[in-house]
Amino acid sequence: MSTSIAPVESRAAVRPPAVQAVGLAKWFDGAEGTVAAIENLTFTVHPGEFLCLVGPSGCGKSTLLNIIAGLLPASGGQLQIYGESGGRVRPDCIGYVFQRDALLPWKTALQNVMLPLLLRGVPMAQSRAEALNWVQKVGLAGFEHHYPSQLSGGMRKRISLAMTMVYRPSIILMDEPFAALDVQTRHLMENELLALWAEAGSTILFVTHDLEEAVALADRIIVLTAAPARIRADYQVPLDRPRDVAEIRTSGAFVDIYRRIWRDLREEVAASRGRR
Amino acid sequence: MAGGSYPVAASRYRPAAKVLVLPVLLGAWEGAVRVGVLDPFYTSSPVPILATIVRWIATGYVLEHVLATLAVTLAGLAGGVVIGAVAGFALGFLRWLERVALPFLTAANAMPRIILYPLMVLWLGFGPLSRIVLVASLVVFPALLTTHSAIRQVDVEIVRNARVLGARRLGLIRHVYLPAVALWLFSTIRVTIGFALAGAIVGEYVGAVRGMGMVIAFAQSMFRAREVLAGTAVLLAVIWLIDLGLRAAEHAAARWRLSEVM
Numbered sequence: 001m002s003t004s005i006a007p008v009e010s011r012a013a014v015r016p017p018a019v020q021a022v023g024l025a026k027w028f029d030g031a032e033g034t035v036a037a038i039e040n041l042t043f044t045v046h047p048g049e050f051l052c053l054v055g056p057s058g059c060g061k062s063t064l065l066n067i068i069a070g071l072l073p074a075s076g077g078q079l080q081i082y083g084e085s086g087g088r089v090r091p092d093c094i095g096y097v098f099q100r101d102a103l104l105p106w107k108t109a110l111q112n113v114m115l116p117l118l119l120r121g122v123p124m125a126q127s128r129a130e131a132l133n134w135v136q137k138v139g140l141a142g143f144e145h146h147y148p149s150q151l152s153g154g155m156r157k158r159i160s161l162a163m164t165m166v167y168r169p170s171i172i173l174m175d176e177p178f179a180a181l182d183v184q185t186r187h188l189m190e191n192e193l194l195a196l197w198a199e200a201g202s203t204i205l206f207v208t209h210d211l212e213e214a215v216a217l218a219d220r221i222i223v224l225t226a227a228p229a230r231i232r233a234d235y236q237v238p239l240d241r242p243r244d245v246a247e248i249r250t251s252g253a254f255v256d257i258y259r260r261i262w263r264d265l266r267e268e269v270a271a272s273r274g275r276r
Numbered sequence: 277m278a279g280g281s282y283p284v285a286a287s288r289y290r291p292a293a294k295v296l297v298l299p300v301l302l303g304a305w306e307g308a309v310r311v312g313v314l315d316p317f318y319t320s321s322p323v324p325i326l327a328t329i330v331r332w333i334a335t336g337y338v339l340e341h342v343l344a345t346l347a348v349t350l351a352g353l354a355g356g357v358v359i360g361a362v363a364g365f366a367l368g369f370l371r372w373l374e375r376v377a378l379p380f381l382t383a384a385n386a387m388p389r390i391i392l393y394p395l396m397v398l399w400l401g402f403g404p405l406s407r408i409v410l411v412a413s414l415v416v417f418p419a420l421l422t423t424h425s426a427i428r429q430v431d432v433e434i435v436r437n438a439r440v441l442g443a444r445r446l447g448l449i450r451h452v453y454l455p456a457v458a459l460w461l462f463s464t465i466r467v468t469i470g471f472a473l474a475g476a477i478v479g480e481y482v483g484a485v486r487g488m489g490m491v492i493a494f495a496q497s498m499f500r501a502r503e504v505l506a507g508t509a510v511l512l513a514v515i516w517l518i519d520l521g522l523r524a525a526e527h528a529a530a531r532w533r534l535s536e537v538m
Binding site (some may be wrong): 069071086091092094098100102103104105106108115118119120147148149163164200245 | 329341431433436437438440441442447451454455458507531532533
């Protein structure tokens with residue numbers, strides 16, 4: 001997003017972390033008193049990194065993304081996005097793909113993808129051209145004028161992805177985006193996501209409870225504890241890129257790292273079950 | 277898209293029955309009068325009624341009155357829908373206003389507003405304005421309550437997504453709330469247009485110099501059942517035409533829902 005022209009290396013050196021959380025906390029006031037969703041969370045996400053957050057379901061992963069997106073205020077601690085704090089939505093640098101696609105049902109696929117550009121004041125013709133380009137890029141050429149109700153789940157997910165990528169956010173939050181898809185579609189989408197990410201160079205924070213998916217996609221995996229979410233472990237994923245998410249699952253290195261992380265995750269899943 | 281077989285199969289049987297209903301009823305009516313079962317002084321019969329309508333159209337008499345009634349109906353309808361929608365938006369966005377005003381509005385909606393017409397005449401006179409206000413008062417509460425509940429029912433996830441994509445209040449209204457409300461408003465208009473027309477006509481029964489209500493009330497005072505029924509038939513045709521137009525407009529505006537409906 002920076003407009004200054006600087007050599008790549010020096011800019012990378014000066015650039016602050018994409019996301020930095022220090023002692024982040026979130027609690028909700030409910031009928032049965034205060035419930036902590038997130039507790040003393042400290043982590044750093046580097047620019048360009050593909051970070052997966054895994055943890056038992058209901059551990060507060062989505063809450064964390066909502067705080068980073070500015071949809072929820074934090075209850076305590078500090079959060080900086082590119083070195084800037086403040087709890088407001090930063091629409092230009094943050095994209096968010098939800099688990100359930102939230103396309104506008106009264107707009108066509110193309111109109112949906114155009115929306116973020118129009119909201120930013122990009123002229124109609126230019127918005128249209130860029131949106132068309134992205135609809136094609138996610139493989140939906142010919143479906144521009146279909147309404148969401150006329151598209152399959154996988155197609156709608158592609159449109160949500162295009163809708164987010166079209167305004168080139170430098171940080172993309174993804175909350176179990178592929179959870180509702182069948183396995184083949186899912187692998188296809190994961191591979192396409194990796195290709196788009198490699199091309200765009202954005203930072204991705206990807207929440208999932210599926211460890212296989214996390215290992216296949218990520219540079220780095222943070223394991224969160226059962227609620228309230230704290231950091232249980234932080235792993236680098238030493239697998240080469242480019243990857244094919246379907247094939248990489250059978251490689252020795254994959255199985256190795258998967259086992260190590262699973263040992264941590266298993267205990268948290270058991271803890272979250274025991275609590276219910 | 278695939279589930280289209282049922283409606284198609286059903287529609288194959290409908291037209292025959294639909295086309296027969298009206299001629300059979302009208303034929304029975306005409307026959308009963310000719311045979312002497314019904315007294316034409318009270319019931320008239322289809323052929324002279326049709327002749328009256330044709331004569332009215334030929335002389336241009338009916339057009340003037342239909343237009344007068346339509347003008348009052350549409351002005352009141354438009355005013356009521358616009359005021360209702362704006363108030364409904366305010367109520368949908370302002371929680372405190374909702375808490376204060378909603379119980380009163382719901383009560384007002386349950387009240388038959390037509391009983392307020394004498395008061396409106398007292399304030400605004402016998403001209404079209406009192407009737408326009410009457411029609412608007414019939415339409416405004418359904419429009420308001422529909423808009424309010426449509427805003428409440430907008431998917432939170434869609435709102436969150438639009439906000440993340442960069443929509444602020446105006447963007448949300450334009451791209452999310454207005455389209456979500458529009459469809460509901462269309463059906464409200466279709467439901468309330470009957471009330472609106474009834475309000476305009478009842479208003480015209482008393483003291484109007486133009487309008488189909490006046491035509492019918494005058495014929496009634498002269499004991500002309502034929503003209504009362506001819507006026508009623510004209511109004512039925514007008515309502516039917518308006519509904520046809522509204523349905524086409526609704527259909528065009530709701531193209532995005534087509535495959536769900538099917």
